[in-house]
Amino acid sequence: MKITFLGTSHGVPSGDRFCTAMMIESGSSVYLIDAGAPVADLLLRYGKSISDLRAVFTTHAHTDHINGIFPLVNLMNWYFTDSQADFYITEQPVIDAWKNLNLALGSALSEERIRFHKVEDLNVYEDENIKIQYFPTQHMFPRPSYAILVTEGDKRVLFSGDFSNRLSRQDVPAILSEEPLDAFVCELAHFSLAELTPYLEACKAKSVYFNHVYPLKKYEDIEAIKGSYPFPIFTPADGDSFCL
Template identity: 40%
Template sequence: MKITFLGTADVRPRADAYCSSTMLEIGDDIYLIDTGAPVAELLLKYGKRPSQIKAIFITHGHSDHFQGIFPLLSQCYYVYGDANFDILFPEKKQADALCDCAVAAYLGTPFPHDRLRFHIPAEGKTATVYDDGVLKATYIPVSPHEGVPHFSILIEAEGKTLLFTGDLSERLKDDDFPKVAYEREIDLVVCEYAHIQAEHLEPCIQKSLAKQFVFNHYAAWRREEIAAFVSDPRYKIPLRAVNDGDVIEL
């Protein structure tokens, strides 16, 4: 499986980083975790076609995690008739609004729900929400922020396990680091670094059964802090901050 970090910034995109988005590739199939980056354009840049997308998993309904889905949806609605994928979106109101926007953009035919399929994961419940026989995704609730349901996402594919933490509570005050990382081996944890600090993460990393951690969703002004954190010799597993365009093969 090939993992490409399309966007690694926090809420403020910058010249060298878009907001959160990660692309997983398994053979010709593409899965996106969050779409805060301009994914429609980035897919083209990476030589991909919308018809390769199998599913999109959104951790929560804050724009820096999904704003790039709108151009993609409107293009898949109007231009790419062969696009056919599932979208896991935690908030129904927002999902409905996105469909309405795609239709409004062209004032065309009704939204093609048969090939661009939204699904709303149940709030507060751990559940396997997607399994196409290639990749399985389990949504794990973390604390709601500002009233918006948030999820961590556990991905299993090709015998590997990845955990996307999604956004965690400020300073981990709600102790919402996903406990599954303590219970089973995880090949890669993709951990946000917008709302947390190294001191709060340290016990989670030490207790986890993860083989490696990468950090995304961070502000430019925290670069030095993260560089010191990921090179701290106390950690026995590799830690690294990722940048836009970075690739990891698992």
């Protein structure tokens, strides 16, 4: 699978960073993990067609993780009519709001092609390319939020979503220290590297990628710990990608 960082910013965009979105290419399909960036535009910019998109998985209903979805589904509805996709959303009122907004703008969303699912079961999705499992976190407690594990064959990547402030709710999924993952894509806006250190020391992932980094001084902190762990640590920019 190929993973491209469409947006690496935290809660707000900046001149060179869109908000959080990752594109996964597997087989001939495209998937998104979070969609805080203008994902419809970016799919086209990266040479994909909207009909390549198979499913969108969101970690939680904060705007910096979902704001690209309404423009995407609106375009799918009236223009890219050969497209269809499944959208996994953590809270029903968000789904209802998008449906109502499209109605207010003049038409109902096609429920046959634009399939919204409220996340209920943690084994969220499986097709011939990938499997998606959700792990509850406490970022928005008591509202739902999740980390997402993507499995393709024997390759596995854990996406953190957002964790609790200062990791005070100890919501880093245990799988990070219990099983050998190929990559861990971790946010770094709600806690310090020092607060993450015990989890990095126990981490069994073969590589770690930091995104959603804020404040920007933390990029210096990350540089300082590179080489201190058995796995390489990366700080991708928008547009960077890696393959597993």
